[in-house]
Amino acid sequence: xxxxxxxxxxxxxxxxxxxxxxxxxxxxxxxxxxxxxxxxxxxxxxxxxxxxxxxxxxxxxxxxxxxxxxxxxxxxxxxxxxxxxxxxxxxxxxxxxxxxxxxxxxxxxxxxxxxxxxxxxxxxxxxxxxxxxxxxxxxxxxxxxxxxxxxxxxxxxxxxxxxxxxxxxxxxxxxxxxxxxxxxxxxxxxxxxxxxxxxxxxxxxxxxxxxxxxxxxxxxxxxxxxxxxxxxxxxxxxxxxxxxxxxxxxxxxxxxxxxxxxxxxxxxxxxxxxxxxxxxxxxxxxxxxxxxxxxxxxxxxxxxxxxxxxxxxxxxxxxxxxxxxxxxxxxxxxxxxxxxxxxxxxxxxxxxxxxxxxxxxxxxxxxxxxxxxxxxxxxxxxxxxxxxxxxxxxxxxxxxxxxxx
Amino acid sequence: xxxxxxxxxxxxxxxxxxxxxxxxxxxxxxxxxxxxxxxxxxxxxxxxxxxxxxxxxxxxxxxxxxxxxxxxxxxxxxxxxxxxxxxxxxxxxxxxxxxxxxxxxxxxxxxxxxxxxxxxxxxxxxxxxxxxxxxxxxxxxxxxxxxxxxxxxxxxxxxxxxxxxxxxxxxxxxxxxxxx
Numbered sequence: 001x002x003x004x005x006x007x008x009x010x011x012x013x014x015x016x017x018x019x020x021x022x023x024x025x026x027x028x029x030x031x032x033x034x035x036x037x038x039x040x041x042x043x044x045x046x047x048x049x050x051x052x053x054x055x056x057x058x059x060x061x062x063x064x065x066x067x068x069x070x071x072x073x074x075x076x077x078x079x080x081x082x083x084x085x086x087x088x089x090x091x092x093x094x095x096x097x098x099x100x101x102x103x104x105x106x107x108x109x110x111x112x113x114x115x116x117x118x119x120x121x122x123x124x125x126x127x128x129x130x131x132x133x134x135x136x137x138x139x140x141x142x143x144x145x146x147x148x149x150x151x152x153x154x155x156x157x158x159x160x161x162x163x164x165x166x167x168x169x170x171x172x173x174x175x176x177x178x179x180x181x182x183x184x185x186x187x188x189x190x191x192x193x194x195x196x197x198x199x200x201x202x203x204x205x206x207x208x209x210x211x212x213x214x215x216x217x218x219x220x221x222x223x224x225x226x227x228x229x230x231x232x233x234x235x236x237x238x239x240x241x242x243x244x245x246x247x248x249x250x251x252x253x254x255x256x257x258x259x260x261x262x263x264x265x266x267x268x269x270x271x272x273x274x275x276x277x278x279x280x281x282x283x284x285x286x287x288x289x290x291x292x293x294x295x296x297x298x299x300x301x302x303x304x305x306x307x308x309x310x311x312x313x314x315x316x317x318x319x320x321x322x323x324x325x326x327x328x329x330x331x332x333x334x335x336x337x338x339x340x341x342x343x344x345x346x347x348x349x350x351x352x353x354x355x356x357x358x359x360x361x362x363x364x365x366x367x368x369x370x371x372x373x374x375x376x377x378x379x380x381x382x383x384x385x386x387x388x389x390x391x392x393x394x395x396x397x398x399x400x401x402x403x404x405x
Numbered sequence: 406x407x408x409x410x411x412x413x414x415x416x417x418x419x420x421x422x423x424x425x426x427x428x429x430x431x432x433x434x435x436x437x438x439x440x441x442x443x444x445x446x447x448x449x450x451x452x453x454x455x456x457x458x459x460x461x462x463x464x465x466x467x468x469x470x471x472x473x474x475x476x477x478x479x480x481x482x483x484x485x486x487x488x489x490x491x492x493x494x495x496x497x498x499x500x501x502x503x504x505x506x507x508x509x510x511x512x513x514x515x516x517x518x519x520x521x522x523x524x525x526x527x528x529x530x531x532x533x534x535x536x537x538x539x540x541x542x543x544x545x546x547x548x549x550x551x552x553x554x555x556x557x558x559x560x561x562x563x564x565x566x567x568x569x570x571x572x573x574x575x576x577x578x579x580x581x582x583x584x585x
Contacts, residue, residue, distance in 0.1 A: 094432070142540065146459035153467025157439070160471065164432065164478055176478060183471055203456075203541065 022134075029138050033110050041275045045072040048274070048323045055327040076267060084263040089167030098165060099261070099268035102158025105151040106272040109279040111138035112147055114209050114291045116308030135206060136292075136308065144205035145193055148283055149186070152238055156182045158272070159240070159247065163257035174256035177334065178240055178247040184341045185237040191349035192227040192234065195356050196287050199223060209291035220288040223356060228288045230349045235284065237341065239276045241322060243329035244337060281318035282311075289314050347387055351380060410451045417444030431477045435470055442466045456540045 046061060046069055053060025061068030086095060116136035117127050127136060141147055156179050163175020196219045197203060200211040212218045220228045237244040248256030258269045285291055292307030301309065332340070355376055362372040417440055424437025442465045449458035491497065548556055 091432070094436070141455060143455040143459040146456070146463065150459050150462040150467065153463050153471075156467065156471055160474060161436075164474075172478065176475070179471055179475065183468065186467070 025134060026138075033115075033138055034107075037107060037110050037275060037278075038271075040278055041271055042072040042076075043069070044274050044278055044319060045075075045270075047319065048326070051320065051323045052327045055324075079267040080264050082263040084265065085260070087167055087260050090260065091165040091167065094161050094165035096265075098158050098162035099265045099272075100158075101161060102155060102272040103268045103275075105155040105158070106275040106279060108151055109148060109276075109283065112141065112144050112205050113137065113279065113282040113286055114140075114206050114307075114311075116292050116305070116311060117206075118307060119210050119213065119291075119293045137206060140204055140206045143203050145197060145203050145208065145287070149190055149193070152182075152189070153186060155272075155276075158269075159257050162261065162269070166257075166260035168260055170253045171257050171259045174247050174253045174259070177253075178257055181240070181244065181246065181337060181341075182238055184338065185234040185345070188230055188341060188345035188349050189234040189238060191346065191353055192231040193287065195223045195227040195349070195353050198353070198356055198360060205286055205291075209286055209293060212290035212293055215290075215295055218288065218290045223288075224352070226352050227349065228284075230345050230352075231287065232284065233340075234345060235280045236322070236325070237337070239273070239280055241273075241277065242326040243332050245331060246334055246337060277319065277322055278315065281315045281322065284318055285311060285314040343387075343391055347383075351383060355380070407451060410447065414444045414447040414451065417441070417447065432474065435473050435477065438473070439466050439470050442470070454540060456544060 049071070050060040050068070061071035064070040064074045086092065114135065114137045127134065159182070160175045160179040163171040163173075163178070166172070196208065199219060199222055200208045202208065202211070208219075212222075215221065240247040247253075248258070253259070258266055261269060290310075292311045294306060294310040298306050298309065358372065358376055361367075362369065421437045421439070421441030421444060424440065425434045428434045428437060442461060446458040446461045446466075449455070449461060
């Protein structure tokens with residue numbers, strides 16, 4: 001019972017006695033991931049500004065450092081030296097607590113994303129450093145994916161309490177919008193993850209990566225793309241990024257939940273937001289695109305480093321997609337956002353999950369494939385018809401009662 | 406290791422629990438409740454019940470207390486309550502009786518099952534120690550196997566509650582001409 005595995009996860013380095021060398025390796029991992037996280041976020045802010053500037057036919061940051069690379073660092077230093085204001089009507093303790101509640105979960109997600117390692121030939125991503133077998137991942141708890149969901153549900157508090165504790169109207173409206181949005185989309189997020197778990201048969205992130213050993217096994221292919229699309233949309237809403245950024249709709253809410261924040265407290269929210277973009281891209285790659293597993297061997301590079309290269313390449317693609325979406329898509333209206341979440345994403349992800357479960361069962365039980373497909377198609381069509389009728393009827397009722405939308 | 410974790414988690418639970426009762430501000434009380442829930446989650450992890458810990462955080466801290474806060478903020482009751490006025494006279498003596506009763510029951514349960522509590526690791530299912538996913542397997546076998554009827558009835562109950570709430574809060578509006 002008194003086994004440190006229970007707390008440190010399944011990393012083989014944490015099994016057995018914790019003597020000096022493994023302890024140092026774990027500490028080293030913590031420091032490296034911390035620094036990596038901060039530097040990556042810094043570069044992400046630069047990348048986003050530069051890419052959006054390019055799409056908007058502007059130049060973007062170009063003064064600090066080569067190609068303006070150090071712009072974020074300069075902005076960060078400036079934020080540090082700004083006056084830290086606190087509104088008179090603010091709830092002092094909660095006002096100070098909120099930025100950390102937003103920032104810490106964003107950082108902790110890094111700990112369960114497999115950042116590299118050799119997953120080929122059933123090695124399970126275990127590498128040997130200084131004679132100790134370990135994973136290129138800070139922790140591999142048995143509940144890996146659920147930890148991600150738990151962290152994203154804790155992150156709601158940061159935004160919600162920031163808005164409330166400011167003691168001012170617009171931040172409160174912003175934070176109520178944000179938490180309603182995040183709670184609604186968490187359901188779709190969880191249901192699309194459930195499809196992945198159904199196929200992988202494990203919750204641990206390294207197990208999920210290990211399950212996607214070839215392109216046909218990548219969950220984006222083997223779950224049939226739909227869960228990936230739903231996850232991508234729900235994750236965007238969960239991060240409050242455009243086109244779902246009603247939380248900080250400048251035209252309506254000044255700046256949203258963080259209006260009253262200044263100095264480094266604002267900096268923490270800013271950092272958390274951009275770090276969430278990176279970690280969420282990492283999660284998408286882990287769940288649907290095989291994480292550090294590559295499509296082919298890069299010649300001349302050892303397996304463990306190759307994994308990290310693949311991971312970075314895949315994450316960069318998603319970071320670009322997020323920037324692209326921000327630059328090109330207009331913001332949703334609030335009722336459109338809620339309609340999309342509750343009437344389309346949640347029913348679709350639930351239906352798709354049940355379909356995958358039936359297909360899985362029919363394979364295990366050796367049922368007649370054609371019959372299963374026909375019955376499933378009939379049931380799906382029936383459900384779609386029922387759902388759209390219900391939506392139409394309720395819309396007609398609302399219009400009859402004279403509602404605005 | 407286990408003792409240190411237990412002491413810290415127990416401190417979190419107790420401080421949170423006291424906060425829920427003693428803080429006069431509803432939002433602070435709700436935040437104390439989150440602290441308690443996290444303490445319980447840590448306890449679960451130290452007992453190797455990882456799945457329960459994750460679900461505890463996702464469902465209770467992530468959804469239910471968020472809804473509490475939502476209601477508190479939307480109804481605008483986020484002010485310090487005056488505890489002197491008592492709208493419902495019988496509830497304080499009743500609370501004392503219920504509290505003492507619960508303490509008595511827990512003590513009685515511990516005393517009568519002393520021999521089980523004292524044995525370390527009694528009632529632990531062996532495969533749970535080696536297979537990391539076995540927690541989830543065992544839970545799902547009992548929820549969707551042994552207790553599937555109770556599980557389904559609970560979900561029906563929740564649906565009934567939701568439909569009932571929608572029905573009760575829905576006002577039948579007069580036709581648009583009259584409302585002008």
